[in-house]
Amino acid sequence: MADDLTLRIDLDSAVPAYRQIVDGLRILLVSGRLAAGAELPSVRRMATDLGVHFNTVAEAYRTLADEGWLDLRHGRGARVVSRDAPAASREHLEEFGHRLRALAAEMMAKGAPAAKLRSLMRTVAEELEP
Amino acid sequence: MADDLTLRIDLDSAVPAYRQIVDGLRILLVSGRLAAGAELPSVRRMATDLGVHFNTVAEAYRTLADEGWLDLRHGRGARVVSRDAPAASREHLEEFGHRLRALAAEMMAKGAPAAKLRSLMRTVAEELEP
DNA sequence: CCTACTGTACAGTGTATGTGTACAGTAAAC
């Protein structure tokens, strides 16, 4: 069921592969495209799809299991579980502000026009609970 | 002149210290609060202010010099230079979209309400060339 | 010259990341 949700990572990126996998899957989990009960591909299957070692995928699955998204059981694969959201904290919102500004500054330094970044931000903002 | 522009970093963060310094300074550079001609504090001065080793600051300065923001000369300190923006690329905008979605998903997973993230995105979007 | 500053270079240490290999749990075929 989850097999058609293709995930892409960039092996040349400075961002570690396992973190890219976590980030990509978390987008699907938060948005509900990967809902409770869904089976994730096995670590070896996803590893060959992405071109990494299966232990790298296992590390990503473990990270998401620690966050409460996955039920990871020896011999039986990885399953998405229902998860109650933790309480929000002011620190997290401040962190979001900092990282968002840093991200925007990095892209503008690379030549991205501010207008494009603004419209992209609006697009993504509207994707959140549409 | 630049000494009052305080920079804060989180030594407990998973983000490397030198990258936090680069990100923080780049926000000031892109926004123009650090303009051409400004002198940056010496690597040792900023290092003691932030609580890191001066070589860590030096690495950050070198990164920004490679990006074309700083003129870094042996024995004479670090100075902000004028810099013509590089050409934008479609890849950079796609990267921005991916990283922005990943950032939003991470914060929502931590419990941040979508509405707050949206308003914060609008705030930051309006800060870009106001 | 000398002193006091500046950035630079490089080796050493600890941690993070990714891989290879062996292991252990599960379920279905037989």
Next chain:
DNA sequence: GTTTACTGTACACATACACTGTACAGTAGG
């Protein structure tokens, strides 16, 4: 029950990265 073919797990190893300690080299003013 045993076998087979899958599942995730554990740990040692290699490499890269982040950070520090220390020594060095350039610059400016006394």
